[in-house]
Amino acid sequence: MPKEAHEPAPVEVTQLAAPDAFSTPGRDTGLPAGLWRGTPIETARTVLPLVALRPLSPAAAAMARRVLATGARGPEGSAGDEALAGARANALIALGDVAAAAKVLDRAPGLDRNGELARAAAETALLAGDNARACAIADALTEGRGETYWLRLRAFCQAQAGQTSQAQLTLDLAQAQAKDPVFARLMAAKLGGAAPGAASLRNGLDYALSKALNLDLSTAKAAPALAVALSGVDPGPPAFDTAAIDGEIGGLATALRSGPPPAGALTALIGAAAEADAKARPRLQAAALLIAALAPELSGADRTKLAAFPVAGGKGPAGRSLALEAAGEGKRMGEAALLALWTCADAGAAGPAIGDRVQIVHALARAGLMADARTFALEGLAGLK
Numbered sequence: 001m002p003k004e005a006h007e008p009a010p011v012e013v014t015q016l017a018a019p020d021a022f023s024t025p026g027r028d029t030g031l032p033a034g035l036w037r038g039t040p041i042e043t044a045r046t047v048l049p050l051v052a053l054r055p056l057s058p059a060a061a062a063m064a065r066r067v068l069a070t071g072a073r074g075p076e077g078s079a080g081d082e083a084l085a086g087a088r089a090n091a092l093i094a095l096g097d098v099a100a101a102a103k104v105l106d107r108a109p110g111l112d113r114n115g116e117l118a119r120a121a122a123e124t125a126l127l128a129g130d131n132a133r134a135c136a137i138a139d140a141l142t143e144g145r146g147e148t149y150w151l152r153l154r155a156f157c158q159a160q161a162g163q164t165s166q167a168q169l170t171l172d173l174a175q176a177q178a179k180d181p182v183f184a185r186l187m188a189a190k191l192g193g194a195a196p197g198a199a200s201l202r203n204g205l206d207y208a209l210s211k212a213l214n215l216d217l218s219t220a221k222a223a224p225a226l227a228v229a230l231s232g233v234d235p236g237p238p239a240f241d242t243a244a245i246d247g248e249i250g251g252l253a254t255a256l257r258s259g260p261p262p263a264g265a266l267t268a269l270i271g272a273a274a275e276a277d278a279k280a281r282p283r284l285q286a287a288a289l290l291i292a293a294l295a296p297e298l299s300g301a302d303r304t305k306l307a308a309f310p311v312a313g314g315k316g317p318a319g320r321s322l323a324l325e326a327a328g329e330g331k332r333m334g335e336a337a338l339l340a341l342w343t344c345a346d347a348g349a350a351g352p353a354i355g356d357r358v359q360i361v362h363a364l365a366r367a368g369l370m371a372d373a374r375t376f377a378l379e380g381l382a383g384l385k
Helices: 041-053 058-069 082-094 098-106 115-127 131-140 148-160 164-177 181-192 204-212 224-231 243-249 252-256 263-275 281-292 300-307 318-329 333-347 354-367 370-382
Strands: none
Touching (some): 041 058, 041 082, 058 082, 058 098, 082 098, 082 115, 082 224, 098 115, 115 131, 115 148, 115 204, 115 224, 131 204, 148 164, 148 181, 164 181, 204 224, 243 281, 243 370, 252 263, 252 281, 263 281, 263 300, 318 333, 333 354
């Protein structure tokens, strides 16, 4: 008797979550999958473009590279947010981490319809020497094709393909929108054999055009992020020279490189800072505040002395200060990092003032970003020469 056939078991279909702007890793950073838990998406949308456009101090740039390269579930609402994914990639490019940006963009949907995302992908391709991919991205873009960047890129691509008259027309359209004498000079050399002058390394497009003209790239001053990207060397964590201050603070700067400040040594520093002469007092009190911001607990006597130090408060808005403190206490790593970067972007390459820096160090330490908090503290100590 034939064996009775069994009906196949029903197949269970699971709906996969839409990819979000942060889920694809750029590299292994050691940060947890819950990095962005509780972070408002509005904060990410505000801060990432600032990171891409403004210079940051070494400590801030290192933290930005670390958090933005992390693959972790993004803030609520980031699923399918192509503009935010583009802002993340553009920030990584600006920070010199082109390899991480390329990995983030490798499987990103929306390159044909989102200009910011497409521009990030085109720039990573140009910096990698893959001009064909950059040109394919420009050709496939359906929205924003008339913006200046895309006109310039298409002019370059047309010139590369030997389409001289089309390239000249596209270049004229780009120049009519926004004059760029450097790009125009290089394109004139490409199209008509004019003297090219010096190479330019402001961005990936300048790099690709200068390289196509066989110009000497070693003589060009590269934008800081581009210099890092083209070096092919991982910048790694920043190093700070704290020798000038370390002797005055009992070697605490050296101790911070490997862990939290020893309680006894910190108490001694706070006491010395409170009693220092007028010349040494501002420097020692600033140092004591930076290091105390890392301490898990302070005695009542230490808190009283610190409260009397007349170090100026931060320059950041009160609302941001409140949000940063709350993010630290709530152990919301991503939010604390973004709010700190917001203040750092406002401050520029020199880094935040002592008052803001103390608050940043304290919030990052409370949020669980202790390594970054120590880096900010060491950067501040190095500036107290």
